[in-house]
Amino acid sequence: MPTTTSRFSGAKNRDNTDRILKRDYQTPAYSATIALAIAAVNAFTYINPTTLTGAVTFTANVDTPLIGDELVFLLDSDATTRTATFGTGFASAGSLAVTTAKYAYIKFIFNGAVWQETGRTVTA
Structure with missing residues (x-):
């Protein structure tokens, strides 16, 4: 029978059941290609790279996330419209x-195979 007794000591989050949502915040430097390493599972990952100064391509791993994990980007550009x-x-x-x-x-949102887009907007 599984136990819910914590295996971790000294941490605020002592959950070992993966029922608690984990949050990750990444601020990668601008590059033409940005490879994201999504390490947390049962997670909400927020990506806020530095200001885009050129076109950018994002890639991400698909071996660590769990179905339902979320990935959100907030992007801004310099004085020129940039393509992500x-x-x-x-x-x-x-x-x-x-x-x-x-x-x-x-x-x-991670669907078990890839990060599937669920929405986008461009705002002021």
Whole structure:
């Protein structure tokens, strides 16, 4: 019979059942290709890279996440509209134009095989 007794000592989060949502916040530096390492499971991962100064392609691993894990991007560009593409590990509705002086928000959920897009918006 499984136990719910904590295997971890000294930590605030002593849950070993993976029922508690874990949060991760990543701020990768701009690069033409940004490979994301999603390490947490049962997680909500927030990606907020530095200001885009050129086109960018994001890739992500699919071996660690659990079905239902969420991945959210908040993107902004410099004085030029920039294109964000979601490559390996993603199933998206296509590239996203990150308009000058606006923020782009795009959300994915892990479906067991890839990060599936669930919504996007470009706002002021």
